Structure formats: structure tokens, C-alpha cells
Amino acid sequence: MSLELDAISISSSTGTALFEPLTLRVPAGSVVTVMGPSGVGKSTLLDAIGGHLVHGFHMSGSVRLNGRDVTRLPAEARRIGLVFQDALLFPHLSVGDNLAFALPADLRGHAPRRAAVEAALSQAGLDGLYARDPATLSGGQRARAALMRTLLADPAALLLDEPFSKLDPELRDDIRAFTFAHVTSRGIPALIVTHDADDAAAAGGPVIALKTKPQRA
Amino acid sequence: MSHEGRLLRAVVLAAVGLGLIAPIAFGLWQTGRAAFGTLPALGKDAISLAPWRELAELPGFGTSLRLTLVTGLGSTVLSLVLATGFCAVVHTRMNTTAGARFLAPFLAIPHAAMAVGLAFVLAPSGWIARLVAPLAGWERPPDFASVNDGWGLALLIGLMVKEVPFLLLVILSALSQIPVARHMAAGRALGYGRGVVWVKIIMPQVWPLIRLPVWVVLAYALSVVDMAIILGPSNPPTLAVAVTRWFSDPNPAMILPASAGAILQALIVAMAVALLIMAEAAGKRLGRWWLRRGGRGLSSEPGLWAASTLVMALMLAGVLAMASLVVWSLAWRWSFPQILPESWSLKPWTNAQGGWMRALTNTLLTAGATVALSLALAIAWLEGEDRARRTRAPWAESLIYLPLLVPQIGFLYGLNVGFLQIGLSGGIWAVIWAQVLFVFPYVMIALSDPWRALDARMIRAAAALGAGPTRRLWAVKVPILIRPILTAAAIGVAVSVAQYLPTLFMGAGRVATLTTEAVTLTSGSDRRITGVYASLQAALPFAAYLAAFLVPAILHRNRRALSGKSAT
Numbered sequence: 171m172s173l174e175l176d177a178i179s180i181s182s183s184t185g186t187a188l189f190e191p192l193t194l195r196v197p198a199g200s201v202v203t204v205m206g207p208s209g210v211g212k213s214t215l216l217d218a219i220g221g222h223l224v225h226g227f228h229m230s231g232s233v234r235l236n237g238r239d240v241t242r243l244p245a246e247a248r249r250i251g252l253v254f255q256d257a258l259l260f261p262h263l264s265v266g267d268n269l270a271f272a273l274p275a276d277l278r279g280h281a282p283r284r285a286a287v288e289a290a291l292s293q294a295g296l297d298g299l300y301a302r303d304p305a306t307l308s309g310g311q312r313a314r315a316a317l318m319r320t321l322l323a324d325p326a327a328l329l330l331d332e333p334f335s336k337l338d339p340e341l342r343d344d345i346r347a348f349t350f351a352h353v354t355s356r357g358i359p360a361l362i363v364t365h366d367a368d369d370a371a372a373a374g375g376p377v378i379a380l381k382t383k384p385q386r387a
Numbered sequence: 388m389s390h391e392g393r394l395l396r397a398v399v400l401a402a403v404g405l406g407l408i409a410p411i412a413f414g415l416w417q418t419g420r421a422a423f424g425t426l427p428a429l430g431k432d433a434i435s436l437a438p439w440r441e442l443a444e445l446p447g448f449g450t451s452l453r454l455t456l457v458t459g460l461g462s463t464v465l466s467l468v469l470a471t472g473f474c475a476v477v478h479t480r481m482n483t484t485a486g487a488r489f490l491a492p493f494l495a496i497p498h499a500a501m502a503v504g505l506a507f508v509l510a511p512s513g514w515i516a517r518l519v520a521p522l523a524g525w526e527r528p529p530d531f532a533s534v535n536d537g538w539g540l541a542l543l544i545g546l547m548v549k550e551v552p553f554l555l556l557v558i559l560s561a562l563s564q565i566p567v568a569r570h571m572a573a574g575r576a577l578g579y580g581r582g583v584v585w586v587k588i589i590m591p592q593v594w595p596l597i598r599l600p601v602w603v604v605l606a607y608a609l610s611v612v613d614m615a616i617i618l619g620p621s622n623p624p625t626l627a628v629a630v631t632r633w634f635s636d637p638n639p640a641m642i643l644p645a646s647a648g649a650i651l652q653a654l655i656v657a658m659a660v661a662l663l664i665m666a667e668a669a670g671k672r673l674g675r676w677w678l679r680r681g682g683r684g685l686s687s688e689p690g691l692w693a694a695s696t697l698v699m700a701l702m703l704a705g706v707l708a709m710a711s712l713v714v715w716s717l718a719w720r721w722s723f724p725q726i727l728p729e730s731w732s733l734k735p736w737t738n739a740q741g742g743w744m745r746a747l748t749n750t751l752l753t754a755g756a757t758v759a760l761s762l763a764l765a766i767a768w769l770e771g772e773d774r775a776r777r778t779r780a781p782w783a784e785s786l787i788y789l790p791l792l793v794p795q796i797g798f799l800y801g802l803n804v805g806f807l808q809i810g811l812s813g814g815i816w817a818v819i820w821a822q823v824l825f826v827f828p829y830v831m832i833a834l835s836d837p838w839r840a841l842d843a844r845m846i847r848a849a850a851a852l853g854a855g856p857t858r859r860l861w862a863v864k865v866p867i868l869i870r871p872i873l874t875a876a877a878i879g880v881a882v883s884v885a886q887y888l889p890t891l892f893m894g895a896g897r898v899a900t901l902t903t904e905a906v907t908l909t910s911g912s913d914r915r916i917t918g919v920y921a922s923l924q925a926a927l928p929f930a931a932y933l934a935a936f937l938v939p940a941i942l943h944r945n946r947r948a949l950s951g952k953s954a955t
Binding site: 217220221222223224225244245246247248249250251252254256258260261262264271272274303304305306319320323325 | 775776777778842843844845847848849850851852853854855856862863866867869943945946947948949
């Protein structure tokens with residue numbers, strides 16, 4: 171179980187590469203931190219790994235997940251979970267239905283699906299909030315619900331895009347500990363991009379600096 | 388880019404190209420051929436300028452031309468000036484959402500219904516005259532033509548009552564994209580008055596955002612038919628009305644000069660837009676020169692207040708017009724100086740029941756079908772862009788506006804020729820197709836911005852959770868965007884219900900809708916029956932707007948982010 175990036179390079183529509191080609195292996199259960207100046211393309215890198223690159227960007231190199239090349243697969247078939255700085259819970263669904271949306275379809279039957287969602291809510295300290303409007307949750311509740319939603323989809327790898335940067339400072343350590351505890355207990359590879367040195371320290375894994383491609387005059 | 392995305396985009400492009408653009412091009416081509424003397428059906432196949440000479444010699448041609456230019460250009464320029472002045476005064480007190488809600492009735496009501504109502508209000512025996520009568524000592528309606536006047540003033544007012552609210556909405560939504568308050572503070576701190584900052588700093592930023600809608604208003608005002616029949620001078624009428632009459636002349640040879648007139652109508656719109664572009668360029672240079680001089684002395688406050696007062700007067704006239712439709716439809720005895728009817732009755736409604744039920748059914752049928760088709764096409768287009776992860780190309784953007792800029796009269800005759808050839812003319816399907824040409828652009832324009840404003844990361848989150856494109860569309864996008872989708876549908880209903888010329892031409896006069904009936908009835912004398920049809924015509928878009936407001940409110944009653952308080 172590992173996430174392997176082989177000579178990933180992304181160029182914009184003008185043809186300029188965003189950063190120097192990146193080769194990286196994230197072993198299962200570990201969290202690799204990618205840091206770099208803003209604008210270097212950290213989020214674009216995660217888009218490329220997850221299969222969300224917008225038109226105009228071109229990617230070379232390959233992404234392998236557990237030995238399988240997923241570079242050509244659409245995002246929904248890659249099984250790579252995303253955690254953003256905003257919770258991005260679907261506003262039209264209740265908290266519980268947001269989680270049920272993520273649950274794989276091969277778990278059949280109303281009762282077992284409901285039980286799986288309730289268990290996830292309980293793990294996140296959200297007992298009894300199945301029917302709640304996500305807009306009425308607190309920031310911390312929302313972040314935990316979003317993480318549980320991502321994990322319920324049973325991802326084979328996880329990408330975190332500055333996941334704690336919008337949280338209040340007093341909440342940040344709490345959510346960070348909660349997130350990393352769940353990621354390591356899953357034993358899946360995770361990649362986090364961040365500005366915050368505390369994130370890197372808490373992640374515990376190697377820290378990679380994304381370098382701007384030297385521009386030729 | 389997925390294979391499915393490519394297929395969807397190809398299907399949408401084919402539908403828009405073959406279904407919407409090709410018919411307009413074909414219609415213009417056919418009309419153009421007839422304008423230059425080629426009409427095989429009449430045995431004419433030589434190219435000649437004779438139709439143009441005939442056109443120039445038709446009685447009243449010169450007057451028609453002048454009327455079109457005065458009412459079309461005049462109403463657009465005046466509306467723009469008034470709307471700008473009004474926005475300068477009220478923008479701090481009115482945000483886009485509140486503005487949209489307040490302006491909705493004026494935007495929703497079809498031009499024909501508004502025109503009928505205004506005719507009721509402005510006529511010598513209308514509400515204004517009745518209010519003035521006690522002061523002026525009138526026992527009978529005064530003897531002057533305040534509607535269908537020879538200068539086209541009533542038409543000018545009618546156009547402005549519809550155009551000013553539209554431009555207000557467009558300007559308000561443009562202002563919401565500009566940091567107006569901060570620029571205003573910066574400008575005033577440098578010693579410029581409020582009105583001067585508005586003209587020198589704010590408007591130059593607003594104009595690029597409202598340029599296209601202003602073109603649409605201009606094209607519409609120059610080529611409007613239904614409102615011009617109801618409010619405009621009747622003999623000679625404006626060019627668009629005259630051309631419509633010539634096309635339906637019993638003498639088929641009239642088709643040739645009529646076609647020349649239709650092409651002329653299209654040329655007038657093209658030249659007016661070109662004039663606007665040149666005025667913009669000249670205004671830019673002049674504005675820069677003025678701006679660099681740094682003059683601060685000019686005070687435009689009185690002008691702003693005058694503009695606001697006039698806008699309020701137009702709105703008041705609009706409200707009176709809407710009310711007068713209902714009052715007339717329920718009036719029984721209503722002699723002249725009385726402000727309200729002396730006796731009320733439902734008889735106008737019950738007596739004409741057979742007629743309006745049939746027209747209502749046709750109207751509902753065409754509106755339902757056109758809006759469903761337009762909405763499906765718009766969603767397919769936007770979804771195709773999403774799947775290809777592309778933004779819209781500028782050429783595609785202008786393709787959407789094309790049907791709104793080319794005058795209807797310019798291509799509808801030629802299009803009908805084409806429909807006749809494929810045996811589609813004269814039926815409800817031909818009407819539906821022709822209406823989609825004009826409903827689709829509005830639906831598309833209304834839906835594009837909210838669709839793109841949806842957080843792309845929300846869709847990525849759904850994809851990362853394993854949801855494929857179909858599930859992302861139906862389980863995430865459509866439910867979240869249900870309010871803008873229904874609003875776009877309501878706008879589509881309003882546009883469809885208001886269509887006059889496409890219904891008349893493509894239906895070959897056999898498909899009677901509320902609009903065609905209302906326009907026909909205005910030439911008759913019974914205001915009560917006209918009031919019935921015009922009330923119904925106005926009521927349908929109102930009902931659609933109301934549904935677009937209520938359905939999401941009920942559906943999402945427990946969802947704070949979607950219950951109407953937020954932007955989406």
C-alpha cells in the first residue's frame with residue numbers, strides 16, 4: 171500500500187512548468203508534508219494526483235496507487251480522498267445524508283448503511299446529529315463531519331489541502347490530532363500541503379519542499 | 388477530458404448550431420433573397436433592386452423610418468441615462484437581491500400586457516385623465532391623442548417603463564462586482580462630488596459589464612412590434628409594424644418590399660449598435676481628457692434627483708398599468724370621470740371563457756414545452772463545460788446573444804419559408820421551435836452565473852467520494868442550484884408568454900395565444916375583454932416567479948445555506 175508519484179510535472183496553458191519534476195513515495199500509514207511558497211502550485215499538484223486538473227493544465231509523469239497506475243482514471247475511480255480547508259459539506263443534504271453519500275454502494279440495505287453512518291457520527295462526536303442542517307454545525311463539528319465523510323468512502327489514499335488553515339487557533343490542535351489519528355489508524359498513505367510548520371511537525375513524516383522551476387530569461 | 392464530456396458537448400453544439408443558429412441564418416438568407424427580387428414561389432428569380440425602390444415608394448415609409456429611429460434610439464438613451472442616475476442615488480440603499488425582488492414584477496410582465504395597461508392609463512378616458520378631470524373641469528374625455536400619438540411619445544414611454552427596470556437590474560448586478568463604496572470614498576476624499584465620482588470612476592467600470600444588455604435593449608426597442616401596435620402611431624406605424632403588415636398583405640407581391648424592409652430593419656439595428664460602439668470610443672477619449680483635467684466643480688446632484696424622480700414616475704405608471712388591467716377586466720359600468728367602476732362583474736371573464744381558455748391552453752403548452760427544451764439545453768451546455776473542465780469561449784458567448792440582437796422581423800418570414808418546405812409551418816411545434824430561439828438565450832444567461840458560482844471544490848469532493856458525472860449532476864448540482872434553475876425557468880416562461888411575432892408568423896395565425904389575442908383585441912373597443920386577456924397574460928409570469936420563489940423555500944426549508952438568505 172503506497173502512493174507513488176513518478177516525475178510529476180505540471181505545465182500551464184502557456185507551457186511553463188509550475189515546479190521541478192517531483193518524484194515521491196508515500197508509504198502506507200505515513201503522512202508526507204509538501205511545503206512551498208504560495209503560488210508554486212501546491213493545490214494544482216493535489217488536483218493532478220486526485221484527477222481534478224482543469225483544462226489548460228498539462229501533466230506529465232505518473233501516479234501509482236498500490237502499484238496500479240491511476241494517471242488515466244477519472245477522479246471518481248481513483249479512490250483518492252480529499253480534505254479541504256473548508257468542510258464543503260453538501261448544503262442540500264443533512265449531516266447524516268452527507269455521510270451516506272460517501273458510503274460505497276456495495277454496502278447494501280437500509281439498516282446496515284444507517285448503522286455505518288451512525289457509527290461514523292459517533293466516532294466524530296456527532297451523535298444524534300444525523301438530521302441536522304450542516305449550516306448549523308460549529309466549525310469543529312463541520313471539519314470532523316467532512317473528515318468522516320471522506321473516510322467513509324474508503325479511500326486508498328488521502329490528500330489534504332491546507333486542511334486546518336481556516337480553523338480557530340484553539341480548535342486547530344484538536345482537529346489536527348483527530349485527523350492524523352484517523353489517517354494513521356487507517357494505514358493509508360496521505361499527502362498534506364501546508365504553510366504551517368506545526369502541521370508538518372504533527373504529521374511526523376518527511377517534509378518535501380516544492381521548488382519553483384528556475385525561469386530562463 | 389472524458390469521452391462522455393466530449394459527446395455531450397458535441398450534442399449541445401449540434402443542437403445549438405442546427406436548431407438555433409442555422410434557422411436564423413437560413414431565415415435571414417431567404418428574406419435577403421426576397422429583398423433582392425428572388426422569390427421562386429412568385430416566379431421571380433432575377434436579382435434586382437426593385438423591392439428596395441418599391442419599399443421607398445410605399446406610403447408613409449419615411450415617417451415609419453423616422454418613428455423607429457426616434458422611439459428606438461430615444462427610449463434606449465433616455466432609459467440608460469435615467470437608470471444610471473437612479474442607481475447613483477439608490478445603490479447604497481439597495482442591494483442586488485432586494486432590487487431584483489422589487490423589479491421582478493416589471494420584468495415579468497410581458498410587453499404587450501404592459502402596453503395594454505399603459506393604454507388604459509394614458510388614454511383620454513384613462514386613469515390619468517380621470518384624476519385630472521375634476522381639476523380641469525372635464526365632463527367628457529378630452530379630445531387629444533395621448534395614445535397612438537403621431538410622435539410616438541406613448542410608445543416611447545411604454546418602452547421606457549419596461550427598459551428602465553431591466554437596465555436598473557443589470558446596473559445593480561454590475562455594481563455588486565465593483566467596490567463602489569471604497570471608490571466613492573477615495574474619490575470624495577480627493578475632492579470630487581458624489582455625482583462626479585459616479586460619472587468619472589464608477590460608470591467607466593460598469594459600462595463593460597452592461598454593454599451587451601444595452602445592445603439587446605437597443606435592438607429590441609428598434610424592432611418591437613406588439614408594443615408598437617398597441618401604443619405607437621397607427622398610420623403610418625413604426626417600420627417593424629409596417630413590415631409586419633406588408634408581410635400579411637393579401638397581395639403576395641408585397642412580400643418583396645416587405646422583405647427589403649425586414650433587411651433594412653436588421654441593418655438599422657446593426658448600424659445603431661455600430662453607432663453605440665463608436666460613441667463608446669469617442670466617449671472614452673473625451674472622458675479621459677475630462678478626467679485628466681481634474682475638474683471638481685461640476686455638481687450633478689440636481690440631475691441625479693431629476694433622474695430618480697422620473698424613474699419613480701415611470702414605475703408608478705407601470706404599477707397603475709398593471710392594476711388597470713385587473714380593474715378593467717372586472718369592471719361593468721364605468722363612466723368617464725369616475726376613478727373606479729360604478730359596478731363590478733365577472734361577466735367579462737365568464738362571457739369570453741371559451742376564447743381565453745383556448746388561448747390559455749395554447750400559451751401554457753408552448754411555454755411549458757419551450758422552457759423545458761431551453762432548460763434541458765442550457766443545463767446540458769453548462770454540464771458539458773464542467774465535464775470538459777473548460778470555461779466558455781467568447782465565440783460561444785456571442786452565439787447565445789445572437790438571437791437577441793437580430794430583429795425577429797428580419798428572419799421570421801424567411802424561417803417560415805423553410806418551415807413550410809419541411810411541412811412544419813402553422814402548427815404548435817413550429818411556434819415552440821421559434822420561441823426556443825428567444826427563450827433559450829435568456830434561460831442560458833440567467834443560469835450561467837449561478838452555475839459557475841457553485842464552488843468547484845464541492846464537485847471535486849463529490850468526485851473524490853466516488854460519485855461519477857451523472858450522480859454529481861443529479862445528486863449535487865441540480866439540488867443545490869434548484870433556486871437559480873427555477874428562476875431561469877420563470878424568466879423563460881415570461882419570455883415565452885410575451886412572444887408575439889414568432890407565434891404569429893410560425894403559427895400562420897392559427898395558434899392563438901394570450902399575447903396574439905390581446906394584441907388583436909386592442910384594436911377592438913371592449914376594454915373589459917382586452918383586460919381579461921392582458922390580465923391572464925401578466926398573471927402567468929407572476930405565477931412562475933412565485934413558484935420559483937416558493938418551491939426552493941419549501942424544499943430547502945431546513946437548509947439555512949439554501950433557504951434564500953444566501954447568494955445562491
